Amino acid sequence: MTTSPPRFQTFDDPSHAKGSERIEALRAALREIRADGFVVPRADEHQSEYVPAQAERLAWLTGFTGSAGLAVVLTEAAALFVDGRYTLQAPEQVDTGTITVVPLTEATPEAWLGTHLKPGQVLAYDPWLHTPDGVARLERAASKAGATLRPVPDNLVDAVWAGRPRPPSGRVVAHPDALAGETRGEKLDRIRAALAEGGLDALVISDPHNLAWTFNLRGADIPHTPLALGYALVPHEGRASLYLTSPDIEADLRAALAGLADIRPRAAFEADLAGLCKAAARVRLDAATGASALKDRVEAAGGVADLGADPVTAMKAIKNAAEIAGTRAAHHRDGLAVTRFLAWLDRAAAEGVSEIAAVEALEDFRRESGLLRDVSFPTISGSGPNGAIVHYRVTRATDRTAQPGELFLIDSGAQYADGTTDITRTVAIGTPTDEMRDRFTRVLKGHIAIARASFPEGTTGAQIDAFARASLWEAGLDYDHGTGHGVGAFLSVHEGPQRIAKTGTVALKPGMILSNEPGYYRTRAYGIRIENLILVEARTIPGGDRPMLGFETLTLAPIDRRLIDPALLRPAETAWLDAYHARVREALSPDLDAPTRDWLAAATRPLGAR
Template structure:
């Protein structure tokens, strides 16, 4: 009997909420320290999107399992703040009798606190879970209400969380230079040059993604993202020091690091940081990921806490030729797996396909392709009404079988040794309605508008976000998430600072990788999203007098022709889709088995063909 391979995903309900008892336990802890409220963000000390199990405080306390959110618990009321991705999910997961779900588009936590804190009250917070700017916002809200803000040395949720998981301590290994495309020494030289230019004495690297990139290492402390938790200190002059939570550092990595950096235990970090602050040294901490506690420690040691951008973030965002080559190879491998899956789904759908069965089948196809290290996030596999939940995660309790006349949305990605992928396809199960085809086509038009965009150097993601929404806006429709996020090279599937969104203020540069994923969601009915990854590249425009940029589409997989209304799509967009499908067919067909090749041939026929 063959033993099945272990799976990267499980389908148990991750919610841990036990109703009012955990909220009441937290309130008892507040009374013990004579405070009136506590702020519980979904965060760890690195402001990670995906946090280790021991940092899932928000999920443990409230039951909400989304990747972003914040709760405020006061003596007589509690609120959970979520963005547009989670306005459907959150009310289904929390006890709304004791926790009010507040969409951020309606009220910010600071505005809510200003209205609900009473004069003389004290709001407590954990300084390791908030950035300096986040603390400043909380303080302004408290002052507005006549209340005060107090940092507590020990997290109050931890104090009442019986059976809290231990911190992770996964293996840390070297990332090969031929895949990284740049040596550790060269990267450190670039970082030191940036510090010198900015008049910075020391850089604190608090973002594990930047830690992994700088030192060409990959870890296993976080599910689905190859990160090692820890910090680094990079002085403008002298040796760097690396502080990893895990002691499991492989011999190759240790040998590679020893000429460049001291390997120190995490417990030595605070004292070493203080030692670099003497003489009013200017110490840069990252505004996006550094904890307010770091600022406090620098200032207590007479240093100057320079809160700004970690220069590594911008360096990491622009992929070098080796990273781009690896990403293209990963997308070819992933395109084969996704195409095999889509062909399987088409064959299996008439007999009934459950959401979990789809996740498991896609994972199996990816494993067969080789070099798979993990999925890049828990697969969003939503049929019918579950597809309308933007970040839906199927569990055994919510699993359903797709029915004829429904849409099936599957958003997934992979972590390969040479690159990270993220792709969404929406598929018709049976015959779609005219309304479904209209909405799908409008989403597709927005996707094509981004893919085809040409724009001058210096353009930000915010300036092109509207391209993806125009066709939806014309019909009085929209979606409540960004159009695109940055993507790493065998790192995080969500990488900054680049993004295509109303808040995307960073200029796009050649070598940046982003997603292109407009959508439409009809609550309790269906969801539509079409996502490819795109690479920013230079473009030459004959007769032009500006430096221009555009996008190369990296993802290779067919888009469901059955959901397209040619009259809505129009000839120009149809030509783009036909050319894309011809490219997919040419790239993937030689490596597919006969039946799948035949399926792909039919799935990528020109729109005008029968």
């Protein structure tokens, strides 16, 4: 008898928070060190979005399981700060009698501290969980209130967290040069050239994504993202040193690195960094992921901490030909799985489909390729009112069956060795209302506006973000998340520095991959999001006199025609949709079984056809 492989996702509530009991335990720890408050970000020592279980301090303390947030616990007050993605989720998860949920649109942590800290009080923080810039903001807030900011050597949450998970120790393996498109040596040469240009003696690689990219390695220390936690020191001259948390390193990778870098235990990193700095070395620390503790150690050893961008981040963002080819292959494979799932969902909806059943079915369709390494994030499977929670994660306690007349939003992605995917589709269960069709069509118009956009070189994501919102704005509507995030190549599904958002200040360049995902959410009723991944490419416009860029849509899966009001679309928008659907049909049909092929033909017929 054969057994199925374990699923990549579980559906139990991961927090198990006990509300005020854990807050009071933290306050007791504060009294022991004579402090009056502690800052608890959702971060690990690499400032990561996705963190290992042992670093889920915010979830353990408060019950909030979102991927971004920060809590401040004072002796007489506690607050959790969340962005627009989590304003519905957070109050459902935390004990609001103990912790006040504060949307960032209402107050920043610094502003809240300014009104709640008292003169003479001490605010403590873990310097490994904050960047120097973040510490500077806390310092200003404390100073303004007449209080003092103090680093602590040991995290106070760890001190009261009974049964805290052990550090991860996943296997670290080589990522083939054929998929990476560039050797480790070539990448190190590029990094050293950037150091020379900046007058730097060394680089600390503190971002595990950059570590994986530089050394063509992948790991298993983080759920859903193939990362090996650790650091690297790359001097301007001489061998690099690699410090991995996990000791389980594949022999092939050791052999490949032997001529380029020393593999050292993680415990040796801080001493080696101090030794590097004794000669007053100028060391680049990544302003985005380098912990304040790193700056402290560089300066204590006599070095100069040069805070700025890790040059690897910009290199990694621009995919080479091999990475682009792999990404296209991954999207074709993933499109087949998603299309099979959508056809299944259409059939199963008549009998009733639960959110968990949809997650499991989609994972099964992806597994059929034999190439699925993991899902790229926990699937967001929200029916009816749950779809209005932007980053909803279904649990056995919240699982519900979609009802006729509702919308089903499913946002999912996959990790394959040749690429990372991320796709959202919103599907009608039964007959949608006129309002649903209006809102869906406005979101679709925004999606098409991004997909069709042409823009001059140097344009940032912030400059085109409004394209996706214009039709919603016309109706007095909007959404509280960015329109697009960067995506890695068998790396993180959320990758910077590129993004399409009001805060997207980085110029878009050919080779960058982003999501295109406008949405609309009616609280406690339904959610709508349409997401494809897009590749920035050079664009030639006849008669133009500027170098121009545009997007190639990578994702291949139908968009629900039943939710579209054709009267709201302009002819060019209808033409784009029909052409996209024709491309999906042509690309996927040869590899589908006959019933699914027939379903796809109906799902992708021209909008004017009946």
